Amino acid sequence: MQPIDEIRVRLDGDVQKLESRVAGKSAAQAPALASGPEEEGPTPARQFEDLKVRYLGKKGEISGLLRAMGTLPAEERPGFGKLVNELRDRAEALFAALQERIQEMEIAGSLAGSKLDPTLPGYRVPLGSLHPMSQVREEIIAFFQGLGFELAVAPEVDNDWYNFEALNIPPDHPSRDMHDTFYVDDKVVLRTHTSNVQVHYMETHPDQPIRIIAPGFVYRVDNDATHSPMFQQVECLVVDKDISFANLKGTLFLWARHMFGAETTMRFRPSYFPFTEPSAEMDVSCYFCKGTGTVPTGTGTVPAGTGCRVCKQTGWIEIGGCGSVDPNVFGKVGWDAEKYTGFAFGFGIDRITMLKYGIPDISYLTRNDNRFLRQF
Numbered sequence: 001m002q003p004i005d006e007i008r009v010r011l012d013g014d015v016q017k018l019e020s021r022v023a024g025k026s027a028a029q030a031p032a033l034a035s036g037p038e039e040e041g042p043t044p045a046r047q048f049e050d051l052k053v054r055y056l057g058k059k060g061e062i063s064g065l066l067r068a069m070g071t072l073p074a075e076e077r078p079g080f081g082k083l084v085n086e087l088r089d090r091a092e093a094l095f096a097a098l099q100e101r102i103q104e105m106e107i108a109g110s111l112a113g114s115k116l117d118p119t120l121p122g123y124r125v126p127l128g129s130l131h132p133m134s135q136v137r138e139e140i141i142a143f144f145q146g147l148g149f150e151l152a153v154a155p156e157v158d159n160d161w162y163n164f165e166a167l168n169i170p171p172d173h174p175s176r177d178m179h180d181t182f183y184v185d186d187k188v189v190l191r192t193h194t195s196n197v198q199v200h201y202m203e204t205h206p207d208q209p210i211r212i213i214a215p216g217f218v219y220r221v222d223n224d225a226t227h228s229p230m231f232q233q234v235e236c237l238v239v240d241k242d243i244s245f246a247n248l249k250g251t252l253f254l255w256a257r258h259m260f261g262a263e264t265t266m267r268f269r270p271s272y273f274p275f276t277e278p279s280a281e282m283d284v285s286c287y288f289c290k291g292t293g294t295v296p297t298g299t300g301t302v303p304a305g306t307g308c309r310v311c312k313q314t315g316w317i318e319i320g321g322c323g324s325v326d327p328n329v330f331g332k333v334g335w336d337a338e339k340y341t342g343f344a345f346g347f348g349i350d351r352i353t354m355l356k357y358g359i360p361d362i363s364y365l366t367r368n369d370n371r372f373l374r375q376f
């Protein structure tokens with residue numbers, strides 16, 4: 001018999017023998033297998049490894065055949081090599097199938113010794129979702145990042161300088177009264193707006209174009225249906241040469257249409273902020289009544305012609321404040337106000353979330369009531 005045939009016969013025999021041992025074990029003696037060494041010598045897994053090494057190992061019988069090929073006459077080598085390769089493929093397939101059988105047997109063995117019933121249905125793990133405010137915040141960030149804005153942060157507990165003075169709000173300035181500030185001490189406050197990021201960023205990135213978006217928590221002594229002492233704002237700052245109020249309007253218009261729909265229109269009302277000049281309040285047309293102040297077509301229990309409660313029948317929704325960067329702010333942080341201009345705007349993420357989902361009370365957002373949160 002040729003050495004190749006001889007090895008093939010032996011391989012088949014050895015694999016078959018081990019297979020019958022495994023089959024016998026899985027039927028009758030599986031639990032015993034799982035509990036370590038046994039009286040009949042090596043475990044099937046151990047035997048399997050030995051067998052595999054004997055045939056397929058580096059110094060195994062099939063490698064030996066390949067090594068022996070060198071002693072053959074050149075014309076016999078291709079035919080011989082083909083037969084050896086076939087034998088190796090056969091051995092690999094046999095061992096793969098056998099290994100699967102052994103693993104199944106081991107699992108069956110460990111299950112038979114335990115009280116676990118693998119046929120019972122599993123526990124359903126409830127999947128959470130992002131908080132509605134987080135969803136809105138992520139959506140806003142993603143939109144502005146798409147326009148090339150960079151994410152920036154600033155401390156929530158900050159020096160008076162960053163929150164007020166550098167933003168053109170000196171200690172005796174009347175606008176401080178509007179801020180209802182939490183003071184940590186004379187010089188340290190809980191920031192009342194995200195605008196402190198403007199000062200930090202301009203100080204650490206002097207004399208270069210800026211385009212940042214800065215979401216974060218801010219604090220004010222205020223607590224009613226539409227105000228919470230801690231709330232989230234998002235702030236944007238753009239500084240470069242030749243930045244105008246038109247750039248501000250264009251940017252906000254793009255955002256408003258993205259957030260509230262393609263039919264959204266905007267209006268700017270003159271306003272006052274110490275750190276922007278000129279300043280404006282931005283309103284968008286009410287997405288719910290399409291700016292008419294009354295619900296045009298009945299929805300659900302609301303008949304057509306009912307006054308719109310989203311915009312309080314004005315047709316407009318207040319979104320936030322904005323304006324061109326006041327030259328005094330550039331002066332405070334040591335920038336050249338002749339060389340640079342810029343714009344900034346900020347709005348409350350809580351407010352946008354309430355508008356977007358028609359949430360009537362801001363405290364829903366912080367109650368952590370699952371009945372409410374599961375709706376998003």
Ligand SMILES: [Zn+2]
Binds near residue numbers: 290308313314315316
């Ligand atoms: Zn409306």
